[in-house]
Amino acid sequence: MDAPGIVLESPGGAFFSVHRYEGVVEPEALLARSLAAMREDYPELEESSWERPGGAGRELDFYCLDLVITSRIWVIPSDDGCLLVQMQAESREFDRQEAVFEAMLHSLEQSLEDDDATG
Numbered sequence: 001m002d003a004p005g006i007v008l009e010s011p012g013g014a015f016f017s018v019h020r021y022e023g024v025v026e027p028e029a030l031l032a033r034s035l036a037a038m039r040e041d042y043p044e045l046e047e048s049s050w051e052r053p054g055g056a057g058r059e060l061d062f063y064c065l066d067l068v069i070t071s072r073i074w075v076i077p078s079d080d081g082c083l084l085v086q087m088q089a090e091s092r093e094f095d096r097q098e099a100v101f102e103a104m105l106h107s108l109e110q111s112l113e114d115d116d117a118t119g
Helices: 027-040 091-118
Strands: 005-009 016-020 046-052 055-064 067-078 081-090
Touching: 005 055, 016 091, 027 055, 027 067, 027 081, 046 067, 067 091
Parallel strands: none
Antiparallel strands: 005 016, 016 081, 046 055, 055 067, 067 081
16 A cells, blocks of 8 residues: 655654555545554554544554554545545644644645645
């Protein structure tokens, strides 16, 4: 599932990643493939829906080295493919970074809308 992308990391270990999948990509299929990959690595993960305007993503919680990790996965469809966004951190770090994650995601979505409006 390799795709061009970028990963931003905080000093506390949180990360925000965006990967671009070009061509005919169904958002739900991309989300399902991403979740399946996470389940391979973390079979005990807990999954719940994560609602945002414009679609739905998933919130995952799992253990890694005795830490509870929170991860959110969101797929943004576009005219030429999809963007797969993942925000992840140890649960306390996630709580501290949640507003930053939301601001970054909002900025990304706004940028895509601006690109669509200008053609």
